[in-house]
Amino acid sequence: MPATTTEDLGGGEAIIRLQDIAKSYWREALEIPVLKGIDLDIPKGGYVALMGPSGSGKTTLLNLIAGIDRPSGGGLEVCGYALNDLDDDELAAWRNAHVGFIFQNYNLVPVLNAYENVELPLLLQPLSRSERRRRVLEALSLVNLEDRMWNYPRQLSGGQEQRVAIARAIVTDPDLLVADEPTGALDHKNAEEVLQLMERLNRELGKTIVMVTHDPKAAHHARHQIHLEKGVLDRMVEVNQ
Amino acid sequence: MIGLLVLLPFAAYLGWLLWAAFFLPVPLSYNLRSLWQRKVSTFSTAGAIALVVGIFVVVLSLAQGLSVAFVTSGRDDQALVLRPNARFELNSSIERERMRILKVHPLLAREGEQPLCSAEVVAVKLFQKSNGDDTNVTIRGMEPMGLRLRPQARIVEGRWFRPGVSEVVVPRKMQGRFPGMEVGGIVKMGGRQWDIVGAFEAGGSSAESEIWTDVADLMQAYKRDSYSTLLARLQDANRIGEFTRSVDEDKRLKLEVVTERAYFKELTKAGDPIAVLGNLITVILTGGAIFSAMNTMFAAVANRTKEIGMLRALGFRQRDILASFQWEAILLCGAGGLVGAGLATFANGIQTGTTSFDTFSDVGFAFTITPGLMAQGVAFSLVMGLLGGFLPAWRASRIPLTEAMKGG
Numbered sequence: 001m002p003a004t005t006t007e008d009l010g011g012g013e014a015i016i017r018l019q020d021i022a023k024s025y026w027r028e029a030l031e032i033p034v035l036k037g038i039d040l041d042i043p044k045g046g047y048v049a050l051m052g053p054s055g056s057g058k059t060t061l062l063n064l065i066a067g068i069d070r071p072s073g074g075g076l077e078v079c080g081y082a083l084n085d086l087d088d089d090e091l092a093a094w095r096n097a098h099v100g101f102i103f104q105n106y107n108l109v110p111v112l113n114a115y116e117n118v119e120l121p122l123l124l125q126p127l128s129r130s131e132r133r134r135r136v137l138e139a140l141s142l143v144n145l146e147d148r149m150w151n152y153p154r155q156l157s158g159g160q161e162q163r164v165a166i167a168r169a170i171v172t173d174p175d176l177l178v179a180d181e182p183t184g185a186l187d188h189k190n191a192e193e194v195l196q197l198m199e200r201l202n203r204e205l206g207k208t209i210v211m212v213t214h215d216p217k218a219a220h221h222a223r224h225q226i227h228l229e230k231g232v233l234d235r236m237v238e239v240n241q
Numbered sequence: 242m243i244g245l246l247v248l249l250p251f252a253a254y255l256g257w258l259l260w261a262a263f264f265l266p267v268p269l270s271y272n273l274r275s276l277w278q279r280k281v282s283t284f285s286t287a288g289a290i291a292l293v294v295g296i297f298v299v300v301l302s303l304a305q306g307l308s309v310a311f312v313t314s315g316r317d318d319q320a321l322v323l324r325p326n327a328r329f330e331l332n333s334s335i336e337r338e339r340m341r342i343l344k345v346h347p348l349l350a351r352e353g354e355q356p357l358c359s360a361e362v363v364a365v366k367l368f369q370k371s372n373g374d375d376t377n378v379t380i381r382g383m384e385p386m387g388l389r390l391r392p393q394a395r396i397v398e399g400r401w402f403r404p405g406v407s408e409v410v411v412p413r414k415m416q417g418r419f420p421g422m423e424v425g426g427i428v429k430m431g432g433r434q435w436d437i438v439g440a441f442e443a444g445g446s447s448a449e450s451e452i453w454t455d456v457a458d459l460m461q462a463y464k465r466d467s468y469s470t471l472l473a474r475l476q477d478a479n480r481i482g483e484f485t486r487s488v489d490e491d492k493r494l495k496l497e498v499v500t501e502r503a504y505f506k507e508l509t510k511a512g513d514p515i516a517v518l519g520n521l522i523t524v525i526l527t528g529g530a531i532f533s534a535m536n537t538m539f540a541a542v543a544n545r546t547k548e549i550g551m552l553r554a555l556g557f558r559q560r561d562i563l564a565s566f567q568w569e570a571i572l573l574c575g576a577g578g579l580v581g582a583g584l585a586t587f588a589n590g591i592q593t594g595t596t597s598f599d600t601f602s603d604v605g606f607a608f609t610i611t612p613g614l615m616a617q618g619v620a621f622s623l624v625m626g627l628l629g630g631f632l633p634a635w636r637a638s639r640i641p642l643t644e645a646m647k648g649g
Contacts, residue, residue, distance in 0.1 A: 068554055069643050089558050096556025103646075107551040111274035121555045123266045168555075 012043035015175060015208050016065055021074035023060055023231075034060045035231045038074070044175070047202040047209045049219035049239075052228035058212045059180060061228065065210055066099050066178040067091050079175045096124045100169030100207075102179035102198075106161040108153040108168075114140065115149040118167045125172065139167040143197060159190030166197060170207070177201065179211040183218050195221040255627070261564035267557060272569035276576075279541065283573060286537040290577025290622050291584060293523065293530040298585035298610060298618040300519030305614060306593075306606040315502030318350075318478035319390060322471040322488060325497045328507070330363040331379075334467045335496065342493055343471050348484045350474040352389070358473035359387035362459050366430050366452075368419050378419070379451040380409075380430060382459030383472075390472055394448055399424040399439030404455040407462070410439040412449040414592055414607075428452070431462030445607060447505060472501070527625065530574075534629030538570045542637040549637055550645030563638035570630020571623055578622020582615040 021038040024031045035057045042048055050058040063069040064076060067083050076083045079098040086094055101107075108117045118139055122132045140146045143163040153161055162182065169177055179198065183191035199221050201207045211222060219225050225237040262269075276283045322343060327333035335343070340360050350357040361384070365377040381387075388394065388401060402408035409428060416422045426437045435454065443449050456468070475484055485498040542549070549562055589610040 063643055066554070068646065092553070092556045092558045095554060101551070101554050103551070105547075107547060109271065109548055109551075111278050112271060116268075116270075120552070123268065124556045 012045060014041040015044040015046070015079055016040070016042040016210070017075070017077040018065075019075040021061075021064065021071050021076060023057070023064065023069070024072045033231055035064075035071075038233060040226070040233065042208065042210065044208055045202070045206045047199070047221075047223040048211070049222035049225045050210065050212045050228065051214070051216075051219055051225055052234070055230075056228040057231040058228050062178055062180055062210060062212050065176075066101065067095050093124075096121055096172065098175050100172065100174040100177045102162070102165055102169050102177060102182045104181035104184040106153070106158075106165040106185075108161055108164060110153050113150050113152050114145060114156070114164045114167075117153070117164055118149075118171050120168060121172050135171050135173075136167075139171040140164075142170065142201075143167045157190070158186050159193055162186060162190070162194050163197065166194070166201075170201060170205075175208060177207050177209045179209065179213075181213055181215075182211060183213070183215060191215075191218065258564060258567060258627075261560075262568060265561065265564050265568070267552065267561055267565035269568060269572070272565060272572060275541065275545070276569060276573055279537075279544075282537045282540060286533050286573055287577035287580065289530045289533045290574045290625060291581035293526040293625070294578045294581025294618040294622045295584045296519070296526060297523045297621055298582055298614050299588050299608060300516065300523055301614045301617060302585065302588065302608045302610045303519065303593075303606075304516050305611060306609040315500065315505040316474075317481075317500055317502050319472060319474050319501040320481060320484060320498050321501055321504050322473065323497045323499065325495065327497070330361075330470045331365065333363075333469045335360075335469070335471065336467045339494055339496065340468050340471060342491075343473075343488070343496070346473075346484070346487070348475055348477075348480055348487065350476045355386065356473070357386060357390065358471055359384040359390055360456060360468045361387060361470050361472060362456050362463070362465055363469040364431075364459065364463050364465075368428075370418055371420055378415070380459060381451045381453050382456035383453060384456055387453075387456075387472065390474060391443065391448060393444040393446060394441050395443075396439050397442050399437075401439055401441075402454050403438075404457060407433055407435045407454075407458055408438045409435045409452050409454040410441050411437055411452050413440045413442050414449045415452075416440060417592060431459070431464075433462045447508065447606075450606075530577075531625050531629040534570055534574055534625060535633060537573065538566065538630050538633035539636070541569065542566065542633050542640075545637075546640060546645050547648045549640060550642060550647070553642050553645060559638040563634050566634035566637045567627070567630050570634065571626035574622045574626030574629065575619065578619040578625075581622065582618040585615070585618065586610050 018038050018040040021035055021040075022033065023035040024033045026032070038061065050061060052058050060069065064071050065078060067078065067086075070084070079094075081094055081098075083091065083094070109120070112120070115136055118136045119132055122135060127135070136149075137146060140149050143166050145160060145163055145167065148156060148160060148164075153164070156164065162185075177198070182198070183194055186194060195218055198209060198211070202209050202223075209222070211218070213219050220239055223239055225239060227234040227237070321330070322335065323330065323333040324335060344356050344358055344360070346356075362382040364380045364382075366380055367375050368378045369375055385404070396410070397413050399410070402410050411422045411424075411428075421428070422437065424437050424440055427434045428437060429435070441453070459465070460468075475481060481498070481500055488494050488496050488498050552562065553559075588608040591608045593606065593608065
């Protein structure tokens with residue numbers, strides 16, 4: 001598939017720019033290529049679902065975009081930063097400022113309540129306690145969970161836990177949200193609620209979302225679907241909503 | 242030089258860790274609650290630390306107790322005159338003629354016409370303790386002035402001994418540790434029966450390990466021609482050097498002078514074997530406790546790998562994770578240390594004794610737990626947390642991010 005440009009994904013300024021990205025893992029002396037020659041631009045405000053069979057490299061690609069992993073080759077610019085040029089500490093600070101994470105299993109800290117879980121990323125920013133509180137309450141109200149903020153994860157349903165995780169992802173007001181199978185652990189009703197919430201974040205707050213999913217129904221909520229096959233971009237599909 | 246190379250990084254790490262305690266982005270409440278969540282491993286590790294710290298504090302309190310027994314015994318303005326190289330009263334011997342010359346020394350303090358000094362004889366006698374073991378007990382014969390030179394000694398039952406009628410007084414503490422020492426009872430020494438006419442206390446000093454009687458009675462019973470020592474108060478504590486030289490250089494005397502405080506300080510070495518044994522036990526248990534803390538923390542890291550991955554993904558740096566887990570280990574061990582130091586206080590005041598290898602006699606003393614010793618115990622537990630927690634914390638901070646997010 002030729003390079004996917006911002007025009008292909010609805011136009012506008014690119015927030016994610018991948019040029020000839022490659023990623024390999026080494027098992028002793030054996031190189032295992034996972035991604036090869038990925039050229040992809042995603043515009044600001046885009047909502048992209050990365051799809052493909054297991055082992056196609058979609059989670060690896062998501063990790064590279066989110067600054068969790070580093071490419072073996074190629075150029076990677078996200079939110080205006082060339083991630084290859086950042087050292088580990090700078091990359092950590094960059095993630096905190098620019099990326100919100102939504103995980104399949106929510107990854108909430110079980111010993112912290114909903115409020116404290118949402119507050120976690122703000123602890124790294126130079127904010128007063130009252131400012132942190134204001135932002136946490138705002139994020140929790142966006143996911144409609146203000147009344148459960150003192151509950152611990154074990155006291156919440158799966159859907160509520162994922163909504164807390166979404167509140168945590170947006171509390172720093174990041175440009176980019178990355179989601180790895182965000183509905184993988186939810187029943188149909190809760191999954192639909194979470195997907196609608198993500199759609200709102202994209203449409204109303206302009207958040208750029210990159211989501212890895214196996215689920216075609218979940219992918220249908222995105223504006224575009226990008227299919228990977230054996231580590232290369234296979235095809236791009238525009239979703240008619 | 243090598244020590245410096247080891248200590249400098251350690252000190253730098255410690256300094257950074259203290260700084261991190263105040264500016265650490267990962268809240269300590271996260272660590273405290275994580276410890277509380279894993280109650281079984283937390284309590285078993287804290288229990289092991291408490292045991293070690295308890296033993297550590299009790300061992301230190303033995304030395305403290307001995308120190309109280311001996312150091313409170315001595316005064317700087319009182320001197321003990323001994324035979325040269327005798328080192329201890331039991332080995333010393335001073336003939337009557339020399340004693341007569343000593344007693345008129347011009348540097349001795351006086352009370353009216355009487356010099357403030359006491360010619361004394363020290364002997365030992367085998368007694369059976371309450372637990373059935375035999376041990377030597379020091380018997381001290383003194384002149385009436387001997388009581389004036391020991392103002393901390395006071396009768397708590399009965400009265401002081403009288404000369405010439407084979408009477409003794411015994412320490413109150415000894416009554417609990419040796420049977421048959423009640424006032425009104427009888428002890429057999431030197432082929433005679435002695436009436437116990439009083440019980441005394443002496444401020445926890447080593448005097449509370451001795452039976453006291455009149456020196457002439459004791460010399461007669463033990464068929465001694467010479468005294469053991471002279472205890473004398475000087476006119477001025479600053480003139481002890483002058484007194485020492487004078488006694489050493491006088492060809493008629495040729496005796497050795499030590500201040501009473503220095504003499505008793507030397508005796509505190511009686512506790513060295515106990516301290517060595519106690520420290521050895523502490524070292525062995527410390528190794529076990531550190532291993533236990535390390536094991537608990539490695540398990541915590543393994544169980545929370547995904548959490549670590551999530552924290553790193555949110556922007557927490559490797560050193561934030563290192564400090565967080567290191568503090569968790571320190572808090573865990575510190576809690577154990579507090580419990581251990583608290584438990585050790587139950588030993589405070591318990592009377593015990595040891596046989597001095599210098600005097601071959603029993604030295605009674607009490608376990609003395611002071612706030613300083615408890616603080617040392619807690620500090621010791623914090624060091625255990627530092628050592629036991631370092632490797633797991635380092636491991637937690639070094640798990641590759643992608644691996645941590647998958648759960649290791």
